[in-house]
Amino acid sequence: MSFLAKLFGTEKPVIGLLHLRPLPGDPRYYPDGSVSRVCEAAKRDLAALQDGGVDGILVTNEFSLPYERRVSPVTIAAMAHVIGTLQSELSTPWGAEAIYDGDATIELCAAVNAKFSRCLFAGAWVGDLGVIDRDVAATMRLKSALRLDGLRLFHFVTSEGEVYLNDRTTSEITESLMFNCSPDALVVGGSAAGKGPSGLLVDGVRKAACGVPVLCGTGCRESTIAEVFCDFDGAFVGTCLKRDGRFDAPIDPVRVGSFMAAARSARREKMRKN
Known part of the structure; x- marks a missing residue:
């Protein structure tokens, strides 16, 4: 049994993304400065994801646009506050991510007791945000210093929008x-949220991964989940679970339920063939 099955209760898990609304300090933060509205929106999305049956949940600051290369302390504090308000309602295995900043992600996970995370922990990348230069040695030492021995890290191999x-x-x-x-x-993703990676790219990563699980990071849809499960060991799913498949919309419980029905069917078919 893989650690994915132990953590999420199934092989080939579907991890739903809970995108927090803009937070204090973000340019798009609510004009009246209401953290309570962020919490309320997060609770609604959490209920939709859990009621729909996702296998895991990753809480991210997806609307902290444009993303910071070094996430501000106020963002981490706000994320921890929002996650704290969700704790009593979280019944699904969950993790947290401060987008693009591995150190901030580790600190956030330590504060909220997250079980896993996904981030661009390593490498040097360039794109609209400038040069993103990660110090993975410092990040791993921070994880060790904070005694996060059980925290599972999902490393992005590709970066959305950067080379x-x-x-x-x-x-x-x-x-x-x-x-x-x-x-x-x-984790292998496409060029942006909602866009999937190419097949040739996935094949190369899997060969080099030496048996380590490889998950789809972007672009997974209900119509493609069976194909995704043929190439990947699981998937992070966000935009397609939202109302009308729009990035800026709330999670739609009907879309979640329909997606998960397709995912369970694809898993059964995969097991039957194996």
């Missing part, structure tokens, strides 16, 4: 990531 700052292939990046960082799992 790696050298000419190595994704397979070569994966090989060095495996050697240097010993990730619990790898």
